[in-house]
Amino acid sequence: MQLSDQNQYTIQGIDPTQLTEKFGSPLYVYDGATIRRKTEALQHAFAGVNMKIKFACKSNTNLAVLRLMKEIGVELDVVSPGEFEMGKLAGYDASQITFTPSGVPFYEVKEAVEAGALVNVDSLPLLEWFGQTFGNTKPCLIRIKPNVAAGGHEKIMTAHADSKFGISVLLLDDILEIVKKYDIKIIGLHQHTGSDIKDAEPFLQVADILFETAKHFPDLEIVDLGGGFKVSYMPGDAVTDMTLLGNKISERFKKFCSEYGRELQLWFEPGKFLVSESGYLLVTTTVVKEDPARNFVHVDSGLNHLIRPMMYGSYHHILNVSNPTGEEKPYNVVGYICETDTFASDRNLPEVRQGDTLAFLNAGAYGFTMSSNYNARFRPAEVLVDNGEARLVRRRETLEDLLLTQQGL
Ligand code: LLP
Numbered sequence: 001m002q003l004s005d006q007n008q009y010t011i012q013g014i015d016p017t018q019l020t021e022k023f024g025s026p027l028y029v030y031d032g033a034t035i036r037r038k039t040e041a042l043q044h045a046f047a048g049v050n051m052k053i054k055f056a057c058k059s060n061t062n063l064a065v066l067r068l069m070k071e072i073g074v075e076l077d078v079v080s081p082g083e084f085e086m087g088k089l090a091g092y093d094a095s096q097i098t099f100t101p102s103g104v105p106f107y108e109v110k111e112a113v114e115a116g117a118l119v120n121v122d123s124l125p126l127l128e129w130f131g132q133t134f135g136n137t138k139p140c141l142i143r144i145k146p147n148v149a150a151g152g153h154e155k156i157m158t159a160h161a162d163s164k165f166g167i168s169v170l171l172l173d174d175i176l177e178i179v180k181k182y183d184i185k186i187i188g189l190h191q192h193t194g195s196d197i198k199d200a201e202p203f204l205q206v207a208d209i210l211f212e213t214a215k216h217f218p219d220l221e222i223v224d225l226g227g228g229f230k231v232s233y234m235p236g237d238a239v240t241d242m243t244l245l246g247n248k249i250s251e252r253f254k255k256f257c258s259e260y261g262r263e264l265q266l267w268f269e270p271g272k273f274l275v276s277e278s279g280y281l282l283v284t285t286t287v288v289k290e291d292p293a294r295n296f297v298h299v300d301s302g303l304n305h306l307i308r309p310m311m312y313g314s315y316h317h318i319l320n321v322s323n324p325t326g327e328e329k330p331y332n333v334v335g336y337i338c339e340t341d342t343f344a345s346d347r348n349l350p351e352v353r354q355g356d357t358l359a360f361l362n363a364g365a366y367g368f369t370m371s372s373n374y375n376a377r378f379r380p381a382e383v384l385v386d387n388g389e390a391r392l393v394r395r396r397e398t399l400e401d402l403l404l405t406q407q408g409l
Contacts, residue, residue, distance in 0.1 A: 001016070001031075001280065001319065001321075001359060001361070003324060007324050007325050008324070009319060009321040009324060009359070011029060011031050011280070011385050011390075012031060012033060012385050012386075012388050013388060014385060014388075014390055015321075016029065016280065016282055016321045016357060016359055017321060017322060017357045019282065019383055019390055020282050020284065020357050022390075023381050023383055023390075023392055023396075024381060024396055025282060025283060025284040025300055025357070025380075026281060026282060026283045026284070026299075026300055026301040026305055026380040027281070027282045027380055027381055027382075027383060028279060028280070028281055028282075028363060028367060028368050028380050028381070028382040028383070028394075029279065029280045029282060029382075029383045029384075029385060029390075030060075030062070030064075030065060030275070030278045030279050030280075030364055030382070030383070030384050030385065030393075031278045031279075031280075031385050032068055032278070032384055032385060032386030032387070033385075033386070034277050034278035034364075035065070035068055035069070035072075035274060035275055035278045035364075036068075036072060038273060038274050038275075038277065038278070039053065039069075039072050039073075039074055039274055041242055042242060042268070042270065042273065042274070043073075044246075045242040045243050045245065045246025045247075046246045046249070046250055046266065046268075047246075048246075048250045048254070049250045049253050049254060049266050050263060050264070050265045050266060051265070051266045051267070051268065052075060052265055052266070052267045052268075053073075053074045053075065053267075053268055053269075053270065053274075054074075054075045054076055054077040054098055054224070054267055054268070054269045055069045055074045055075070055076055055077065055269070055270065055271070055274055055275075056077045056227050056269045056270060056271035057069075057076055057077065057078060057083055057086070057087065057271070058078075058079050058083065058271060058366075058369060059271030059272060059274075059275055059276070059364075059365035059366050059369060060271070060275045060279070060364060060365060060366075060367075060368065060369060061083060061086050061369055062368070062382050062384070062393055062394060063086060063089055063090050063393070064382075064384045064391070064393035065275065065384065065393075066086060066087060066090030066091075066092070067090050067091060068384070068386065069090075069274075070090060070091050070092060074274070075092070075096040075097070075098075076092055076096060076097045076098070077097075077098050077100055077227075077269040078097055078098070078099055078100070078117075079099070079100055079101060079102065080101070080104070080108070081108055081111065081112065084097055084099060084112055084115070084117060093116070094112075094115045094116030094117050095116050095117070095118075097117045097118075098117065098118045098119070098120060098141070098224075098267075098269075099112040099113075099117045099118070099119045099120065100119075100120040100122070100143065100190070100192075100269070101119070101120070101122060102122055102164065102165055103122070103123065103164070106126065106129050106133075109126065109129075109130070110133060113130075113134065113138050113140075118139065118140065118141060118187075118188075119140050119141070120140070120141045120142070120143040120188075120190045120224070121140050121141065121142050121143060121167075122143040122165065122166050122167065123167060124167060124171065124174055124175070124178065127142070127167070127175065127178045127179070127184070128178050128182075130182075130184060131178055131179070131181060131182025131183075131184045132182065134184075135182050135183060135184070136182070136183040136184060136185050138185070139185040139186070139187040140184065140185070140186065140187070140188075141186070141187065141188035141189060141190045141222060141224060142167060142175060142186055142188075142189055142190065143165065143166040143167065143190045143191065143192075144166055144167060144168075144169050144189055144190065144191045144209070144210060144213055145159055145161075145163060145165060145166035145167060145168045145169060145191070146159050146169050146191050146193075146205075146206045146209040146210065147159070147160065147161040147168060147169060147170070148160065148193060148202055148205050148206050148209070149161075155311070155312055156194050156195040156196060156312065157193075157194040158192050158193065158194045158195075159191060159192065159193040159194060159206060165192065166190075166191060166192075169209055169213055172213060172216065176216060179217075185219055186217045186219060186220065187219055187220060187221045187222060188220060188221060188222030188223065188224055188267075189210050189213060189214055189217065189220065189222075189223055189224070190222075190224035190226065190267075191206050191209075191210055191224070191225065191226055192225075192226025192227060192228065192269065193206050193226060193228050194228050195227070195228050195271075195272060196228070196230045196272070197228045197229065197230055197240065198230040198238055198239060198240055199240075200240075200241070200244055200245045200248050200249075203225065203245060203249060204248060204249065204252065206225065207223075207225055207249055207252055207253070208252070210223055210225070211223070211252070211253075211256040214256070214260065215259075215260070220260070220262075220264055221264060221265060222264060222265045222266075222267055223253070223256075223264055223265075223266055223267070224267035224268075224269065225249070225266070225267070225268055226268070226269050227268060227269040227270040227271050227272070227273065228270075228272075229242070229245075229270055229272065229273040230272075231272050231273055231276045231277055231362065232277070232362075233276075233314065233315045233316060233317065233361075233362050234315045234317060235317060240273075249266070250266075253266050271365050271366070272365040272366070274365075275364040275365045276362045276363075276364050276365035276366075277361070277362055277364065278364040279362065279363040279364020279365065279367055280359045280360065280361060280363055280364075281301065281305060281306050281359070281360040281363040281367060281380070282321075282357055282358070282359050282360075283299040283300055283301040283357070283358050283359075283360065284299065284300045284355060284356070284357055284358075285297055285298070285299055285352055285353065285354055285355060285356045285357075285358060286298045286299060286300050286336065286354070287354065288352055288353065288354055294330075294331075294332045294346075295329060295330065295331045295332070296331070296332050296334055297331045297332070297333045297334065297349075297352045297358075298334055298335070298336060299333065299334070299335060299336070299343070299358060300336060301335055301336070301380070302334075302335025302336050302337030302339075302341040302374075302375075302377070303335060303337050303339060303341035303374070304335075304337055304371060304372050304373065304374040304375060304377050304379075305335075305367070305368075305371050305377075305379070305380055306343070306360055306363060306367050306370075306371070307370050307371070307372075308366060308367070308370070309342065309343050309344065310339075310340075310341055310342070311370075315344075316343065316344070316360045316361055316362055316363065317360075317361040317362070318333060318343070318344055318347060318349060318358055318359065318360055318361070319358065319359045319361065320349050320350045320351075320352055320356055320357075320358055321356075321357050321358065321359050322353070322355070322356035322357045322358075323350050323351055323352070323353065323356055324350060325350065326350030326351035326352075327350065327351050328348045328349065328350055328351075329348065329349065329351055329352075330346050330347065330348050331344075331346075331347055331348075331349055331352060332344065332345050332346065332347070333347060333349075333358070336375075336377075337374060337375050337377070338375060339374075343360065368380070368382060368394075373397075373402055376402055378396055378397035378398065378399075378401070378402070379396070379397045380396060381394055381395055381396040382394035
């Protein structure tokens with residue numbers, strides 16, 4: 001969002017308050033230009049190697065966003081049959097979709113593989129079953145747990161020894177035994193370290209582990225290093241230096257490929273990096289409550305729409321788009337859910353008045369996709385702004401939507 005010379009916030013020249021007037025509040029808005037820019041930055045950083053981006057669509061499954069991804073040459077990483085179907089609805093061929101499940105029933109994997117997706121096998125029982133079922137007729141990747149602890153919050157770390165994800169690198173002998181027993185065609189190794197990882201070091205550390213492990217698999221075509229690049233949530237936040245990371249990883253990857261004797265593909269599966277900064281949750285101030293202890297700003301939203309602050313203590317920057325030049329005051333910005341759903345404590349904001357539109361930044365990743373109907377509230381509508389035009393890409397829910405699956409009405 002830009003602040004114009006006239007002190008007016010805009011998204012591609014559009015005043016956000018016009019969007020809430022037209023499409024209602026609360027409202028998720030995605031800026032397509034940001035998605036394009038972030039994707040280009042990642043492509044640019046790895047221009048020297050054969051790199052492919054697989055968007056981790058758990059972060060945002062709006063079909064308009066998926067179609068935009070497809071248009072700009074980004075493929076998909078999915079974690080469920082639902083995401084897989086959404087990818088196909090968005091126009092992806094099954095072969096462009098990787099299924100990275102976590103302890104799912106085997107039949108989900110079977111269906112995905114038979115439909116043409118590649119799967120990241122994440123446990124020894126799944127590998128055994130894969131071998132029994134497909135032998136050497138279908139290729140797969142193996143998700144390795146490198147036992148490296150990195151990530152912004154313990155809940156979003158996925159590669160440390162205690163993590164449930166992947167097959168520990170310490171079990172390499174067991175992996176090789178099953179692969180040999182069924183002659184399974186392993187075409188890739190995968191790992192995902194976690195989310196909100198700022199420094200290049202953990203990426204390099206896991207890359208080295210994967211490159212070392214790769215030497216035991218002669219038919220590899222892919223090394224998939226997952227996602228997890230850190231984006232800026234707080235003004236001035238240190239973020240992953242993509243150019244530096246691109247240079248360092250590309251250099252090691254090239255060295256690995258020459259040792260391996262073949263040019264492989266390097267895959268990444270970013271979610272946040274591509275979409276977090278593109279998204280805004282626009283809300284309306286319902287009540288400003290001056291309390292002896294605190295000034296509370298209630299908004300027409302809550303943990304049902306954006307749970308990250310309550311779940312991980314995440315910081316989301318807030319703009320008062322209705323009063324950008326107001327005098328700053330400290331507020332607790334809270335939701336309307338019957339829980340303590342605090343978006344921000346003691347946050348300085350330009351004076352907030354009842355009816356003001358506030359914008360939560362970085363709402364493009366794990367915002368809508370983690371939303372719920374708690375308190376029988378409706379999920380917001382979603383709008384994509386692309387090429388200067390704002391388009392409704394999901395309508396607001398209604399009571400009928402909430403009652404759709406209830407029986408005996
Ligand atoms: N690949 C795999 C296998 C993953 O599990 C994830 C995220 C990603 C890629 C993408 O990670 P990203 O680039 O978005 O950091 N809800 C949490 C984040 C959970 C991430 C789960 N896995 C949050 O809002 O911070």
